[in-house]
Amino acid sequence: MIPITVVDVRDAESLVVEVLRSGAIAQGPMVHRFEAAFAQVAGTRHAIAVNSGTTALVAALEVLDLHSADEVVTSPFTSVATLNAILEAGATVRFADVRAEDFTLDTDSTAAAIGARSKVLMPVHLFGQAANMSKLTSLAEAHDLHLVEDAAQAVGATFEGRRVGGYGLGCFSLYATKNVTTAEGGVITTDDDELADRLRLLRNQGMRVRHQYEVAGHNYRMTDLHAALGIPQLDKLDTNSAVRAHNARRLSIGLAGTPGLSTPLALPGREHVWHQYTVRVGPHAMLSRDELAAALTERGIGNGIYYPRLVFDYDCYRDHPLIPDASAEALPVATTLTREVLSLPVHPALTESDVDVVVATVRELLGA
Template sequence: MIPISSVKLGPDVENKVLEVLRSGMIAQGPLVAELEHRFARLQGVRHAVAVNNGTTALSAAIEALEVGPGDEVITTPFTFIATLNAILETGATVRFADIRAEDFGLDASSVEAQITDATRLLLPVHLYGQSVDMTPLVALAEKHDLRIIEDSAQAHGARYEGRGVGSFGVGTFSFYGTKNLTTGEGGIITTDDADLADRLRILRNQGMRARYEYVLAGHNYRLTDLQAAVVLPQLDTYDELVATRRAHAARLTSSLEGIEGLELPRQLEGREHVWHQYTVLLPVGVDRDQVVAALAERGVGSGIYYPKLVHDYDTYRSRADVIPSSTPVAEDVVRRCLSLPVHQHLSDDDVDAVARAMREVLAA
């Protein structure tokens, strides 16, 4: 089976982890600081604050901006559930705007229609490794005096008009096991604001500025040096990893072009896509479950990211702090999206096999 994702860590990671184990410094320490420095440089920002997972990165960022009960946040309904859960954890209310099918990101015109007097924050999600169209969202934020948090969980190193994602507002990233960069579990927050970075460091460390000097009611959101040791060697070769994913994406696109009704992902002008996922939109009327099963029969794994809009689950439907709206593009995309293997551990023969299986299934 050609898997939709694959995690293979080499001897460089093993050696780095052993160094930490032998050092006796396995909690947050110098390797976390090194990770923060190097990740800030990757994204082109002044500060990066490592935390224990991508969801707490979102929660901490929202809390640090002092968004909470009585405030509203506008985000996309087409995202992983962590985006919604992190907002609700802070006590804020969530409104949803529609997306653009070409990049799966928030549509600024739909966002503006959702802005109310209570709106404090815009929360776009850079899905699958490509940036949202940030220029109109930044303009909206300036016009209405709003803050921006960029959910960049899947977009390490992605760029928009030459700038790293996570540099237009406050950026949050995930190092979950299947991400382009992984610590197993982990996250990081990016900002150019020194005061905000200081607040985030205090929040992640039980509210302590120094040992037993509590200045905020905080949390234990710390990352460990063991986790940092896993990801630091990956940063050494990240450019090569992304180049491989881009080559695989280009090979898939070349092989799948021309299939009637199949919409292929593209790197849009002014963007630098890092291809966390290669997500197509199936032809209208095609049974997605049958496609998934038929691909599996041919030895090809696939993924549905995501099968429902985040508010379309029973547990959220009756909540007063979750306010759905008309999002026809998102409603269409969620029915037709399907991700195909594009990861760096594929061979050219694997990529060709994925494309061949897809052609066979859609021709059947």
């Protein structure tokens, strides 16, 4: 079996043991150490560790004091966490279409989705590549919108030399399969001292000093055990990203010319960190996307469909009062992608032989 992902946290053993021996396993010095290292990676003054990537999004929206009539403009082609966080924060969701080239927000569609009640623009840096932050930042500034970056899959990615997470409030996931993992966890990055202070209060039941409550808060804390897992992951992020990029190049070269298959692009001016290597299986391919996925699984090659539906296209979201006018017809590119995308293994644990097997098998199954 060649898995779609491999989780390897063996480098963290000594730090985990250090925390266990200390007898203090809740949020403490290891979390602070992790935050300092993450802020350096993101290039921001602050990194606030929390207990999940979804929590990071919720907290980022909560400190912006949104109301139900306030709108967040975002992508319909993303993890359900993006939508759930907006709903949990109590805001209204507006969707813009995406670009097939990079799976991120289309700026023309985004401009059309912005209305009088729009308060937040939430681009999603999907699969490890940054959205077009030059154009999206200009849109946000022109319409006086807050920028909240869903960078869950893009730690270390850059746009024109600038790391994602530094354009507004950056929200990262540290789930087990992410490029940097703490098993469960998240981080919010910012250069805004006031927002950083409010986020730290919010994650800690609203208190700065024990039993001195300043706001109605939550328990959004990360533990020292989780932080201990993440510190070595940050130390080897650049190395692992380079290996992912190498694997992605080999996959793209090997799969070039496969009938009906489109390989993903690393666009100029953007450092892609390849959380996923996502191909498109077009309508003229020998097998449909689902047929190819099943055939690869049968051959022992892990794969994943991210995402099989638009994020709102589930019964639990139909007629939701905070998701008005969501329509697949208005989002043609994103809708097409849900029928075509398939992610193949690209992780650092792949051997050269593994990559060769993935290429050869895909080409064989599609008649190349």
